[in-house]
Amino acid sequence: MKVLIIGNGGREHAIAWKLKQSTMVSKIYCAPGNGGTASICENIAFNNIEELAQFALNEGIDLTVVGPEVYLAQGTVDLFQSKGLKVYGPTQAAARLESSKVFAKDFMKKYQIPSAAYETFSDANAAKDYIKAMGAPIVVKADGLAAGKGVVVAFDLDTAFKAVDEIMTERVFGDAGVKVVVEEFLEGEEASLLAFCDGVKAVPMLPAQDHKRIGDNDTGPNTGGMGTYAPTSAVTEEILIQINERILTPTIKAMQAEGTPFVGTLFLGLMLTKNGPKVIEYNVRFGDPETQVVLPLLESDLAQIFLDAVNGNLQPDKIKWQTGKTAVCVVAASGGYPGRYETGKVITGLDKLNNSLVFHAGTKVKDGVLLTAGGRVLNIVNVGQNVAEAIDNVYQDLPQVKFDGVYYRKDIAKRELQRYQALMEK
Numbered sequence: 001m002k003v004l005i006i007g008n009g010g011r012e013h014a015i016a017w018k019l020k021q022s023t024m025v026s027k028i029y030c031a032p033g034n035g036g037t038a039s040i041c042e043n044i045a046f047n048n049i050e051e052l053a054q055f056a057l058n059e060g061i062d063l064t065v066v067g068p069e070v071y072l073a074q075g076t077v078d079l080f081q082s083k084g085l086k087v088y089g090p091t092q093a094a095a096r097l098e099s100s101k102v103f104a105k106d107f108m109k110k111y112q113i114p115s116a117a118y119e120t121f122s123d124a125n126a127a128k129d130y131i132k133a134m135g136a137p138i139v140v141k142a143d144g145l146a147a148g149k150g151v152v153v154a155f156d157l158d159t160a161f162k163a164v165d166e167i168m169t170e171r172v173f174g175d176a177g178v179k180v181v182v183e184e185f186l187e188g189e190e191a192s193l194l195a196f197c198d199g200v201k202a203v204p205m206l207p208a209q210d211h212k213r214i215g216d217n218d219t220g221p222n223t224g225g226m227g228t229y230a231p232t233s234a235v236t237e238e239i240l241i242q243i244n245e246r247i248l249t250p251t252i253k254a255m256q257a258e259g260t261p262f263v264g265t266l267f268l269g270l271m272l273t274k275n276g277p278k279v280i281e282y283n284v285r286f287g288d289p290e291t292q293v294v295l296p297l298l299e300s301d302l303a304q305i306f307l308d309a310v311n312g313n314l315q316p317d318k319i320k321w322q323t324g325k326t327a328v329c330v331v332a333a334s335g336g337y338p339g340r341y342e343t344g345k346v347i348t349g350l351d352k353l354n355n356s357l358v359f360h361a362g363t364k365v366k367d368g369v370l371l372t373a374g375g376r377v378l379n380i381v382n383v384g385q386n387v388a389e390a391i392d393n394v395y396q397d398l399p400q401v402k403f404d405g406v407y408y409r410k411d412i413a414k415r416e417l418q419r420y421q422a423l424m425e426k
């Protein structure tokens with residue numbers, strides 16, 4: 001079968017890499033793809049999703065997988081479905097779980113899905129009055145999509161007021177800031193749980209943990225994600241059961257009840273609080289870089305899972321994971337990211353890695369030379385017998401990866417390593 005993947009990140013390269021292992025898949029196109037997908041897919045340039053749908057019809061694409069949320073929020077799945085094309089991902093209506101924080105919060109309230117207490121505002125002064133009444137720490141969120149930048153965790157009132165001004169008055173995220181959500185600050189460890197969904201059932205993948213800040217020890221500004229590992233022991237068996245019973249299953253059932261069944265990957269951004277797991281946010285797609293550690297641990301055929309999900313027929317018993325192993329991903333970024341950075345730097349050393357996988361993000365091939373083309377450039381992933389081994393291996397391989405200004409965090413999966421070492425000492 002022929003597959004089309006939409007997107008150009010490390011997530012899409014990891015999806016392509018996994019699909020490539022399927023005996024069912026004969027050809028993969030990636031639109032627009034990157035320097036890494038170019039080696040296993042045919043990269044396709046496009047101007048808009050109508051053009052892509054036409055391409056899928058002309059080429060006889062059997063399955064399309066949509067990576068980024070922007071395309072889902074735009075209604076890519078609805079468009080492809082209207083042309084009789086099979087597509088893995090939620091419809092525009094179901095994608096509101098991510099594209100509108102107001103929608104997501106109201107939905108969770110209606111169905112009693114645990115999340116932070118909140119109020120919604122379309123008036124800046126009213127938002128500030130509420131912030132004053134609640135006090136800091138407090139969290140201010142733009143309603144709409146803001147490329148992961150629309151959330152401010154404020155530890156003092158002035159920071160919270162400034163966030164309201166920027167989002168609502170200055171409109172730094174455009175119409176995404178017509179409304180804001182102001183919510184309670186949750187304390188705990190964060191975790192990401194992704195699930196395959198077929199509209200009726202949700203089958204969780206292995207729980208992962210992201211490292212969002214640019215600097216070691218979670219310092220500095222937020223990024224798209226500087227590294228991940230999976231599975232995380234922060235999500236114990238007991239917590240996983242709670243997530244399933246209180247969050248995942250109720251979400252899928254409620255989306256069905258609302259007449260907008262969820263098909264695709266549902267991503268729960270969770271805070272593991274002392275009162276149990278709570279939803280920080282829903283995403284309606286694979287995480288980046290969560291996917292880069294989760295898919296290498298999937299034993300089953302991903303193409304079959306996607307088809308089963310699209311056909312409303314996921315087989316939970318047939319979705320198998322490598323047990324006892326840990327995957328660690330470290331992102332190699334351009335110097336300056338998430339602020340200003342330069343691109344077009346020559347990348348070398350990828351042939352010198354010992355046993356790590358490489359998923360490209362911001363790269364491109366020009367005249368046969370691999371160049372940097374974005375902020376997050378490469379994902380170096382190692383699957384080890386345990387977290388200590390995976391960390392050792394990935395950090396032995398990273399110094400081989402060379403480009404001008406290369407930066408990466410040195411402490412990915414450190415918390416898990418500490419838990420692992422404590423367990424070993426017992």
Ligand code: AMP
Pocket residue numbers: 116139148149151153183184185186187190212269280281
């Ligand atoms: P989001 O874009 O919604 O994932 O938020 C970005 C980051 O802000 C999250 O990964 C959390 O670290 C933090 N965050 C969001 N909401 C809250 C909350 N209610 N309490 C504490 N931290 C939060």
Ligand code: GLY
Pocket residue numbers: 148210224225283286287288289290
């Ligand atoms: N790594 C977080 C995200 O994909 O949104």
